[in-house]
Amino acid sequence: xxxKIGKKDNYLRREDRDHYRHDLLKERQGALSFFLLTGxxxxxxxxxxxxxxxxxxxxxxxxxxxxxxxxxxxxAHPLPTPTQPKDQPSPNTEDLGEWWVVDDxxxxxxxxxxxxxxxxxxxxxxxxxRGPVGWHDNNTRKSYVALARVxxx
Ligand SMILES: [Zn+2]
Numbered sequence: 001x002x003x004k005i006g007k008k009d010n011y012l013r014r015e016d017r018d019h020y021r022h023d024l025l026k027e028r029q030g031a032l033s034f035f036l037l038t039g040x041x042x043x044x045x046x047x048x049x050x051x052x053x054x055x056x057x058x059x060x061x062x063x064x065x066x067x068x069x070x071x072x073x074x075x076a077h078p079l080p081t082p083t084q085p086k087d088q089p090s091p092n093t094e095d096l097g098e099w100w101v102v103d104d105x106x107x108x109x110x111x112x113x114x115x116x117x118x119x120x121x122x123x124x125x126x127x128x129x130r131g132p133v134g135w136h137d138n139n140t141r142k143s144y145v146a147l148a149r150v151x152x153x
Pocket of ligand 1: 057058059060061062125126127128129130
């Protein structure tokens with residue numbers, strides 16, 4: 001009789017363990033998709049939805065934005081890649097998902113604008129003119145700086 005109870009206990013315990021494993025797995029999957037949306041590294045750059053640190057050019061350290069001057073946005077948008085093959089009809093782009101949104105272009109410490117393409121101007125470093133580091137919407141007048149194309153210091 002005791003043995004029977006013991007077996008039942010073991011069975012239940014194993015079932016509990018499986019439930020626990022299942023929950024743990026779900027938890028891990030949840031954490032994983034969270035990290036994919038907003039990486040742990042990115043979270044450390046955001047304070048109250050805005051940039052915690054100075055944003056600068058990756059090539060020449062020119063200051064682009066001061067702390068707490070832009071709002072974080074997680075949204076996929078294409079941006080031309082920094083280097084382009086010559087004699088191409090349209091530029092190669094990559095989809096980037098993390099942006100600093102600047103409502104007023106006078107908020108920038110330093111920024112350069114490229115020629116207009118459609119309703120868009122591309123943002124380049126004011127000092128070394130490398131980029132694009134983001135894009136500017138001529139209609140809304142908002143600017144979007146790609147987290148992946150700048151340095152956070
Ligand atoms: Zn630069």
